Amino acid sequence: MSTNDFEKQLRQQPLQTVPRQWRSGILQAARAAGARAQTSALNPQPTSCWREFFFQWQWHLAGMGAAWLLIAVLNMGQSSAPLPATAKQTTPSPTQVLMALRENRRQLLELIGPAAMETAPTPSSFVPRRRSELASPSAVA
Amino acid sequence: MPACIDLERLYDDHAQALFAFLLNLTRNEADIRDLLQELFVKLARHPDIMQDVRDERSFLLRLVHNTAIDLIRRRDTRQRNYDRFASQSAAVFAPTNDSDERAFRQALAEALGGLPPDQRAVVHLKLWEGLTFEAIAEVLAIPANTAASRYRYGLDKLRERLRPLYEELK
Numbered sequence: 001m002s003t004n005d006f007e008k009q010l011r012q013q014p015l016q017t018v019p020r021q022w023r024s025g026i027l028q029a030a031r032a033a034g035a036r037a038q039t040s041a042l043n044p045q046p047t048s049c050w051r052e053f054f055f056q057w058q059w060h061l062a063g064m065g066a067a068w069l070l071i072a073v074l075n076m077g078q079s080s081a082p083l084p085a086t087a088k089q090t091t092p093s094p095t096q097v098l099m100a101l102r103e104n105r106r107q108l109l110e111l112i113g114p115a116a117m118e119t120a121p122t123p124s125s126f127v128p129r130r131r132s133e134l135a136s137p138s139a140v141a
Numbered sequence: 142m143p144a145c146i147d148l149e150r151l152y153d154d155h156a157q158a159l160f161a162f163l164l165n166l167t168r169n170e171a172d173i174r175d176l177l178q179e180l181f182v183k184l185a186r187h188p189d190i191m192q193d194v195r196d197e198r199s200f201l202l203r204l205v206h207n208t209a210i211d212l213i214r215r216r217d218t219r220q221r222n223y224d225r226f227a228s229q230s231a232a233v234f235a236p237t238n239d240s241d242e243r244a245f246r247q248a249l250a251e252a253l254g255g256l257p258p259d260q261r262a263v264v265h266l267k268l269w270e271g272l273t274f275e276a277i278a279e280v281l282a283i284p285a286n287t288a289a290s291r292y293r294y295g296l297d298k299l300r301e302r303l304r305p306l307y308e309e310l311k
Contacts, residue, residue, distance in 0.1 A: 006300055009307060011268050013246055014235040018160035019170075023152060026178045030148050034185030 146188035148181060155201050158270060162202060164233055165253060165265045166209045176208050199272070203280045206262065213258065245306050252302040259283075260295035267292050 054061065092100075156177065163173040180201070184191065194200045233253065234246040253261055262281060266272045274292070278285040300307075 015161040015269055016232050016235055018156050026181050027148055029178050030181035030185040033182040037186040
């Protein structure tokens with residue numbers, strides 16, 4: 001069995017033919033696709049650009065959305081939780097400040113003792129006189 | 142200005158060759174229908190890809206070969222494909238009333254199915270498309286020497302399997 005004869009024998013075997021009914025369907029689909037491609041090339045629609053953009057980045061956008069959602073949920077959870085003690089401290093009222101000062105003064109006096117209290121100079125009882133009484137004789141003259 | 146393309150002429154000139162090549166590769170008519178439609182849709186959408194093409198047949202064979210290989214890789218593993226090809230002796234060849242011829246064609250289809258896809262593609266292009274090894278190398282994107290060696294290996298295997306039937310036919 002020579003190679004050439006064998007090859008010739010194989011070549012002579014007729015191949016199966018393409019089904020005739022395929023032609024119209026395939027060409028119709030191709031023409032429709034071509035027409036759509038031409039239309040979209042002539043009238044580029046902005047919505048299709050956006051759709052393409054979102055489709056390209058869909059997983060990135062979904063990931064970022066999920067991250068923001070998580071941050072929002074955590075933020076809401078924190079705001080509803082009880083505040084720590086340091087945050088609850090408020091500024092004292094003036095009455096409380098006054099009372100605290102008085103208490104401080106009382107304690108200080110107790111520490112100094114009664115002797116110090118006795119030796120402490122008492123303020124002179126100065127009674128201001130009227131201006132008319134203070135007028136000098138020269139001025140009167 | 143978009144390039145103009147005569148789809149009807151391209152189909153009438155090349156669909157038969159593309160169909161036979163794909164049938165030998167995939168052995169599945171539904172797949173071939175999809176692949177052919179995919180090819181012509183691509184041509185309609187991008188008619189400029191046929192510009193500057195010297196040999197239409199070789200170019201189209203290359204396109205369908207690439208898509209067929211992608212399809213085969215997607216669907217099955219290599220070994221499962223071999224099993225499937227061996228069991229599916231789909232009608233690669235035209236039917237005949239002669240019983241000896243029918244048996245030979247049946248055996249040839251099975252023997253081709255037993256070849257690895259790369260050898261089967263080379264054997265098909267050489268025997269039934271009449272391409273040179275240089276042209277086959279361009280279609281399959283392989284060196285010409287590789288195409289020649291694949292053809293020899295493939296043909297040897299076919300000869301071994303078909304020897305008894307071939308002697309009878311002679």
